[in-house]
Amino acid sequence: MRTRARFRLRVDPIACDGRGLCAELLPQLISLDDWGYPIVRDTDVPPELAWDAREVVKVCPKLALHLEHSPPPP
Amino acid sequence: MPRPLLPPPASVAHTPVGLGPPPAPVARLLGGPPLVGRTTLDEHLARFGRLPCDAGDLSSPEELIDLVGRSGLCGRGGASFPTARKLAAVARQPGSAIVVANGTEGEPASSKDKVLLARSPHLVIDGAVLAARAVGAAEAIIVCHRAVRELVDVALSERRLSRIDSIRLRAATGADRFVAGEASAVVHWLERGVATPTRTPPRLAERGLCGRPTLLQNVETLAHLALIARFGPEWFRAVGTEAEPGSMLVSLLGAVQRPGVYEIAIGTPVGGVLEVGCGAVAGAQAILVGGYFGTWIPFETALRRPFSRAGLASLGAGPGAGLVAVLPADACGLVETARVARYLALESAGQCGPCVSGLPAIAGELEALASGGPFNLARLQRWLGQVEGRGACSHPDGAVRLVRSSLRVFGYELERHSRGRCCAPPRTEVLPVPALPR
Numbered sequence: 001m002r003t004r005a006r007f008r009l010r011v012d013p014i015a016c017d018g019r020g021l022c023a024e025l026l027p028q029l030i031s032l033d034d035w036g037y038p039i040v041r042d043t044d045v046p047p048e049l050a051w052d053a054r055e056v057v058k059v060c061p062k063l064a065l066h067l068e069h070s071p072p073p074p
Numbered sequence: 075m076p077r078p079l080l081p082p083p084a085s086v087a088h089t090p091v092g093l094g095p096p097p098a099p100v101a102r103l104l105g106g107p108p109l110v111g112r113t114t115l116d117e118h119l120a121r122f123g124r125l126p127c128d129a130g131d132l133s134s135p136e137e138l139i140d141l142v143g144r145s146g147l148c149g150r151g152g153a154s155f156p157t158a159r160k161l162a163a164v165a166r167q168p169g170s171a172i173v174v175a176n177g178t179e180g181e182p183a184s185s186k187d188k189v190l191l192a193r194s195p196h197l198v199i200d201g202a203v204l205a206a207r208a209v210g211a212a213e214a215i216i217v218c219h220r221a222v223r224e225l226v227d228v229a230l231s232e233r234r235l236s237r238i239d240s241i242r243l244r245a246a247t248g249a250d251r252f253v254a255g256e257a258s259a260v261v262h263w264l265e266r267g268v269a270t271p272t273r274t275p276p277r278l279a280e281r282g283l284c285g286r287p288t289l290l291q292n293v294e295t296l297a298h299l300a301l302i303a304r305f306g307p308e309w310f311r312a313v314g315t316e317a318e319p320g321s322m323l324v325s326l327l328g329a330v331q332r333p334g335v336y337e338i339a340i341g342t343p344v345g346g347v348l349e350v351g352c353g354a355v356a357g358a359q360a361i362l363v364g365g366y367f368g369t370w371i372p373f374e375t376a377l378r379r380p381f382s383r384a385g386l387a388s389l390g391a392g393p394g395a396g397l398v399a400v401l402p403a404d405a406c407g408l409v410e411t412a413r414v415a416r417y418l419a420l421e422s423a424g425q426c427g428p429c430v431s432g433l434p435a436i437a438g439e440l441e442a443l444a445s446g447g448p449f450n451l452a453r454l455q456r457w458l459g460q461v462e463g464r465g466a467c468s469h470p471d472g473a474v475r476l477v478r479s480s481l482r483v484f485g486y487e488l489e490r491h492s493r494g495r496c497c498a499p500p501r502t503e504v505l506p507v508p509a510l511p512r
Contacts, residue, residue, distance in 0.1 A: 013426035014273055014466045033460040035431035 006044045006070040009053055013037075015064035022065055026056045044070050100313055100321040100337045103297050104193050111193070112225055115232040118196035124238070125200055126303050135165055138208045142299060145307035146319040151176060151255070151292030152365065152395040154318075154383060157299065160289065163279040164209040167287035173214035174264070174283065175202045177222070177293040178248030178255035181365050182417075182506045184397050186323035187293050189335040191222045194297060195229035199243065201296025204303050206241045209289050213242040216293070217260055220247045252366070252421035256467050257290045259423070270423035271467035292395075294323055313339035318382045322396055328362075328504040329355040329402035340393070341385065345377035347398055357403030360483050362505070364394030366414050367472025370407060370483040373400070390479065405502040408487050411480035412437065412444040417507040418473040429470040432461035436477060446491050454481075 009029060018036040028049060029041045045053045045067070057065045113121075143158035164171050175198055179187040191198060202214040218226045226245045233239055249269030253259050256271045261283045263269040282288025291299075298320060302310045311319040318340045324347060327333045331352035338347050344361065348354045354373070361376045362368055369391035371379075379385045383392050401407055419433035436457050442449040454477075462474045481488070 012273060012466075013428065013464060016427055018427045033428060033432070033464075034435075034457065035427060037427040037431070037464070039460065039464070 004047065007050070007053070007067045008042070008044050008070050009040045009057070010066050010068050011038055011040055012064045012066065015062050017062045017064070019061055022056045022060060025059065026052050029053065030056070038065075100339050102301055102321055103190060103197060103294065103323060103337055104335070112229070113194050113196060115196055115229070115236060115238075118194075122197075122200075122301075122304060125204060125300070135208045135210060138204065138303065139165065141307060142208070142302060145302045145310040146317075147295065147298050147302060147310065148318065149292055150294035150298070150322055150395065152367075154392075157291065157295055160279065160291070161205065161208045163277075164211075164287050164289040167280060169287055171206075171209045171211040171287040171289060172283050173202050173206045173209065173211045174260060174288060174290040175199075175214065175216045175293050175296050176248075176255060176257070176260050176290055177216065177218040177226075178260055179219050180248070180250070180252045180255040181395065181397065182252070182508050183327055183399060184325045184365060184395055186325050186335045186396055188219050188222050190294055190297060190323060191216075191218050192225050195222075195226055196233075197297040197300045198293045199229060199233065199239075200300035200303075201291075201293075201298070202243070203239055203241060204299055205289055205291060205296060209287070211241065211289065213244075215264065215283075216243065216245045217248045217264070218245060218293075220250065223247050252418065253423050253467065253469055256469075258467070260290060261288060270425055271469075273466050315341040315380070315382055315384070317384055322393065324350075324381075324393075324396040324398055326351040326398050326400075327506075328400035329358045330400050331355065338381065341380040341382045343377065344371075344379050344381050344398070347381050348377075348400065354400050355402055358400045359403060359405075360401045360407055362399040362401070362476075363391050363397065365397040365472075366418060366505070367468070367475060368392075368394050368397060369475060369479040370401075370411070371479075372483055390475075399505060401504055402502065405504050406444065406487065407480055407484040408440070408444040408491060410503070410505050411477060411484075412440040413503070413507055414505050415440050415473060415477055418469070418476075422469060423467070426465040426470070428461050428464040432457055432464075433470060433473055436461065436473070440477060440480075443488070443491055446493070449492070451481075451488070 020032055020036050022038050023030045023032045030038045033039055057067055139158050139161045147157045148154040177187040177191050206214050216226055230243055230245055248254055249263045251269050254269035258272045259269050262272050264283055278288040278290055314320045321337050321339050323335055323337050325335050330348055336350045358373045360370050360373050362370050371389050381393055386392050415437040419437040422429045422433055424430055439449055439454040458474050461470045
C-alpha cells in the first residue's frame with residue numbers, strides 16, 4: 001500500500017527573528033514562547049492543514065520556516 | 075637509547091563495588107609518575123616507538139578503521155560518538171579530507187585537554203596523523219587552548235625537524251569561549267574567525283572546513299587512537315567496561331584533597347574516582363558530573379555509581395568530558411548554579427532567540443532564588459521547558475539540564491531560600507567562571 005508522504009514544520013532557530021506571523025496564521029500547529037519565538041508542534045502536518053502550512057512557510061519574513069519530510073516511523 | 079616497545083601498564087582490575095582500596099592509577103595518556111613536564115619527541119619515540127603505519131604495518135585505511143572499531147573507542151569530547159563510525163563517514167566522502175584535533179576546551183572548569191597537550195603532545199599528534207591516514211587526509215590542524223599553544227608549536231617543530239610525518243601539520247589557537255569547542259563552532263572559527271556554531275546539516279563529514287570532508291575529534295580521542303594502533307584493541311579493552319572500554323581523563327575540582335587531572339578506567343565508581351584525588355573533603359554535599367552542561371548528584375548517591383554513561387544514566391547524568399566537581403559543606407549549590415547559569419547565558423552565541431532571551435531570564439530567576447529574593451518557581455520551570463531543544467546547538471539544553479538538576483538536588487534549600495536564609499557563606503566558590511569582557 002502506498003502511503004501519503006508525511007511532512008512536518010521546522011524552524012531554523014538561527015534565522016528566526018520571532019516576528020510571530022507563523023503563530024498568527026497557523027495557531028493549530030505553532031505557538032509562541034514567553035519571548036515571542038515560535039514553538040512548532042513536533043507532529044506531522046495533518047492533511048487538512050497542508051495548504052496552510054505551505055502558505056506559512058512562504059510568508060515567513062525571515063525564511064526561517066521549513067517543511068521537511070518526517071523521519072520514518074520506528 | 076631505544077628501549078624495547080612495551081605497552082604502558084594496564085591498571086589492575088579493582089572491585090567495582092563499595093569504596094574499597096583506591097583503584098590503581100591508569101597511566102596511558104599522561105605518562106608514568108616519574109615523568110614531569112612535556113614529553114619530547116625522543117622520549118616519546120623511546121617509550122612508544124614509531125607509528126605502526128610508518129613501520130610497515132596497518133598499511134590500509136580500512137585496516138586501521140577496523141582496528142578502531144574493534145577497540146570500541148568513543149569520542150572523549152563529551153558526546154561519546156563511536157570513533158570508527160566517524161572515521162568511516164569521512165573516509166567515504168569524495169574530495170580531499172582534513173583532520174581537526176579539537177583541544178579548544180572552552181569549559182572553564184575542565185583542564186584535561188590542556189594537561190594532555192602539555193604533557194603528551196606527541197600522542198595527540200600521532201593520533202591526528204593516524205586519523206588522517208584513515209580518512210585519506212593530507213593535512214591536520216591541532217586546535218589548542220592558548221595556554222598550551224607554545225608547547226604544541228615546539229612539539230610540531232620537533233617533528234618537522236626529524237621529518238617523521240608525511241602529512242602537513244599545523245597548530246591553531248582555539249577561541250576562548252564556552253561554545254567555541256562545539257564541532258561546527260571550531261570549523262567556523264578556523265574558517266572565518268567566528269566561534270559560533272552553524273546550522274547542521276550539512277554535516278562536517280560531508281562539508282566542513284572550507285567545504286572539505288572534515289574529521290573533527292577531541293584531542294584525547296586521538297591520543298587513545300595512537301595507543302590503539304600500537305598496542306591493539308585487546309590491550310585497549312583491558313580496562314573500562316565491556317560497553318565503554320578504555321580509560322578517560324577526568325578533571326577533579328572542588329572539595330577533593332588534591333584537585334587536578336587524572337586518568338581513570340571507565341566504570342570506576344565515582345568514590346574511586348575521588349580517591350584518585352586522595353578523596354573528598356569531609357562533609358561534601360553533592361557532585362557535579364559532566365561539566366557545566368552536566369548534572370548535580372547528591373554526594374552519597376554518587377559514590378557507588380560507576381563513572382560511565384551506563385552507570386550514571388539512571389540519574390540523568392553522564393561523564394561528559396570528564397568533569398567531577400565536589401561541592402563542599404560550606405558552599406551553596408543554588409548559588410553555584412546561579413553563577414554558572416549567568417555565565418552560560420552570557421556565553422550564548424547569540425544566534426537563536428530562545429537561548430538569547432531564555433537563558434538570561436532563567437539565570438535571573440535562579441539568582442533571585444539563590445539570593446533569597448522573591449522568585450517564581452512555576453515560571454522558572456515553564457521557561458526551562460520552553461528553552462530546551464530550541465537552539466541550533468545544544469547550549470540551551472545543557473544549561474537547562476544543569477539548572478533542572480540543581481532544583482532537584484538542592485530542593486531542600488528552596489524553602490530556606492524562600493525565607494531569605496541561604497545555607498552557606500557566599501564567599502565559598504567552587505565552580506570557576508572567567509570574568510567576561512561585557
